[in-house]
Amino acid sequence: MTSEMPPEASTPMPEPGSAAPPFPAAVTVPDAPLPDAPFPAIELEHVSRWYGNVVAVNDITFALGPGVTGLLGPNGAGKSTLLHMLSGLLAPSAGRVRVAGRPAFGDPTIYRDVGLVPEREAVPGYLSGFEFALLNAELQGLTDARAAAERAIATVDLVDAAHRPIRTYSKGMRQRAKLAGALVHDPRILLLDEPFNGMDPRQRIHMMSLLREMAAEGRVILFSSHILEEVERLADAVLVVYAGRLAASGDFRSIRRLMTDRPHRFTIRSSDDRTLASRLLADPAIFGAELVDGVLSIRTNDYAGFTRLIAPAARAAGIRLLEVTPTDDSLESVFSYLVRR
Amino acid sequence: MTAVGAIVGTTLRGMFGRRRVLLMLLLAALPVLVGLLIRLAGGSRDTPEILDALVVRTVLPLVALIIGTSVIGSEIEDGTAVFLLVKPIPRWRTALAKMAVAAGLTAVLMVPPVVLTGVLVSGATGESLGITFGFALAVMVGGTAYACGFTALGALTSRALIVGLAYTLLWEGVLADLLEGTRFLSVRQATLGLAAAWTGEDTGTAALDPTISAVMLAVVIGASFSITSLALARFQIRSAD
Structure with missing residues (x-):
């Protein structure tokens, strides 16, 4: 996506x-x-x-x-x-x-x-x-x-x-x-x-x-x-x-979101990744942010909450979002997690 | 075409597509070849004994076995039966169509060789022709019973060919001659019983009474139909994850 x-x-x-x-x-x-x-x-x-x-x-x-x-x-x-x-x-x-x-x-x-x-x-x-x-x-x-x-x-x-x-x-x-x-x-x-x-x-x-x-x-x-x-x-x-x-x-995807004990990861490209990361980390549902090779990676335990948060947070900071991608939402990750349990 | 017609058509096509059809044709030709040799040697008056030895005792059960175990058993083995069984057709109709193919094909392959062999062995005069046609009729009825029985066997077990051979060679070939009681469960003896009635000739010391023969063959055909219908109705695929 x-x-x-x-x-x-x-x-x-x-x-x-x-x-x-x-x-x-x-x-x-x-x-x-x-x-x-x-x-x-x-x-x-x-x-x-x-x-x-x-x-x-x-x-x-x-x-x-x-x-x-x-x-x-x-x-x-x-x-x-x-x-x-x-x-x-x-x-x-x-x-x-x-x-x-x-x-x-x-x-x-x-x-x-x-x-x-x-x-x-x-x-x-x-x-x-x-x-x-x-x-x-x-x-x-x-x-x-x-x-x-x-x-x-x-x-x-x-x-x-x-x-x-x-x-x-x-x-x-x-x-x-x-x-x-x-x-x-x-x-x-x-x-x-x-x-x-x-x-x-x-x-x-x-x-x-x-x-x-x-x-x-x-x-x-x-x-x-x-x-x-x-x-x-x-x-x-x-x-x-x-x-x-x-x-x-x-x-x-619903099953995936029910796995609250497993973090969801998103990668984000924006006009100001550092500022956006600091803004997002203020939210308790966001518990990790990394900037690697110019790509911001966010970890959260609230998939739906994050999707509601990201756009207003960027807009409030005057940051333009270029790309938001859930990186581990494939069936592969869902399935391997289910099998391990 | 009706559903039953489609089953008959595709079963026949499947049968002729298999290599075993060559084996069946060779088997069916065997009595004719032997009859030809007897003719060349001057002919014989022992038509019933020769037809018993060449057809009823050997070729008929083998041809019926190959056909009967193929019409359903081979399709179950290679998996093509599934396409037939996942259709809204009562399984008894499928059983009936399959058994009709088995019986019809057995008759088509066996009756002409019996007539030809009989004519070659004893000529085409009135009395000998009567014996030949009487035997051919008995072979047709006996062949139907064999084919239906082996069709049921094919629906019941994947080892139908082995079980059928054991029945033909051991039960009918050995035990029926040694133990008198086993004659009542011998299609061959019942076939000879009918042949005796329809030819007016002695077709062997162990042959059954014609009435008992007719009843016994009717029971075999009826039971085979019931068993095949039930086996198809309770059919379960043999594969698993």
């Missing part, structure tokens, strides 16, 4: 989500219902899943509504297990998983509302991308399956390769073919397991903008990733999973 005035100064950040400090095992994120539905689109209640003595998912509770939610965690954290339970491909060992108001496991009717893009599962290599989309449309029982398949192929930008066998596709193209198959019936809920794997930057940008558009139309999109930058760029909310437990949930 780079601007002459910190955006937070003029546009207050939303209040923290429902992530309760300090990272309880089970938290609830915004549970807006599906359009025209009186229930959350996705609902997990005290869900656990174990394989013999190995606990893959441990007592997780959350609910999701429309928007893009990132399911974030390192490899082996339980993300795929969660997505498999949500897509009805795994039964929970304990707890309740409901999708579109119905039990996710054992009720194939949920698939009218759900589109799934699995990570590992193979696509039949002998089919072309178009044939795969068409097959999905026919299996969904769509009346004009061919038109739906053509739309889905165009949506994922796979028209040029639509009639080539999938076995000749790159990994990124296969991901898009899977997405076409998942989108063909226009589902209200989209579950994606590491959807950006193997995609080049251009494909990622296209896919991200596509998912954002679909979320803006009211769809519920949950995607898993172990890459913080992907989640940060795309997700409205984040579910952080670590060792099978839900470490945190909500807007990731």
Whole structure:
């Protein structure tokens, strides 16, 4: 974030989500219902899943509504297990998983509302991308399956390769073919397991903008990733999973601000860094200021307070702000902090 | 195309895309080649014994095993079954489509070789042709039972090929000849029982009564359908984080 005035100064950040400090095992994120539905689109209640003595998912509770939610965690954290339970491909060992108001496991009717893009599962290599989309449309029982398949192929930008066998596709193209198959019936809920794997930057940008558009139309999109930058760029909310437990949930910046025992750091460029530093240090929430290589670095334990303070303080001192940047507000820092706890 | 039609179409396409289709064709051609050799040697009047040895005892269960364990089992193994199962289709319909493909393909691959082999061995005269067609009909019904049973096995376990081979070679090949009681759980014996009824020939000392054979094969097909439907309804992905 780079601007002459910190955006937070003029546009207050939303209040923290429902992530309760300090990272309880089970938290609830915004549970807006599906359009025209009186229930959350996705609902997990005290869900656990174990394989013999190995606990893959441990007592997780959350609910999701429309928007893009990132399911974030390192490899082996339980993300795929969660997505498999949500897509009805795994039964929970304990707890309740409901999708579109119905039990996710054992009720194939949920698939009218759900589109799934699995990570590992193979696509039949002998089919072309178009044939795969068409097959999905026919299996969904769509009346004009061919038109739906053509739309889905165009949506994922796979028209040029639509009639080539999938076995000749790159990994990124296969991901898009899977997405076409998942989108063909226009589902209200989209579950994606590491959807950006193997995609080049251009494909990622296209896919991200596509998912954002679909979320803006009211769809519920949950995607898993172990890459913080992907989640940060795309997700409205984040579910952080670590060792099978839900470490945190909500807007990731909100989660970050809830970590009151950890300082936030901002770098500032202004017309008079020294004077500005002395002014800021007068505030009790500011407990450190350093001037290194012409860049002022401020440490505070009150993120929102600082964003409200900085602009008036500079204005009162007649100082022009050139740049205010939060330096450790990336998902990487949030995630590494959560994992350490 | 309907959803069931789409399942049938893609399953058939998947089957012919696999290398094992060559193995199936070679197996199906085997009785014909042997029949040709018998014809060249002057022919034979022992059509039931020859068809039992060449088809019912060996090629039929092997072809049905390869087909039956492929229609679902291979898709579960390579992960492509997931795309089929995350669709709003009752699982019993999926099971029915898969079993129809397995049974149909087994019949297509086995009935013509039986007819050809029978004609090569004993000629195309009225009586011998009756025996040949009676046997072909029994092979079609028995092949359906085998294919359905192995389809259910493929839905139940990733080791369906090994379990199926053990059943065919050990249970039917060895135990059914040694222990009389095991005949009642032998698709081969039931197939021979039907063949005996439809050809009017003795198809082997151990063959079951035709009525018991018909009931037994119907039970195998019905139970296989129920098991496959249930296995698909309770299907859980084998991977984990």
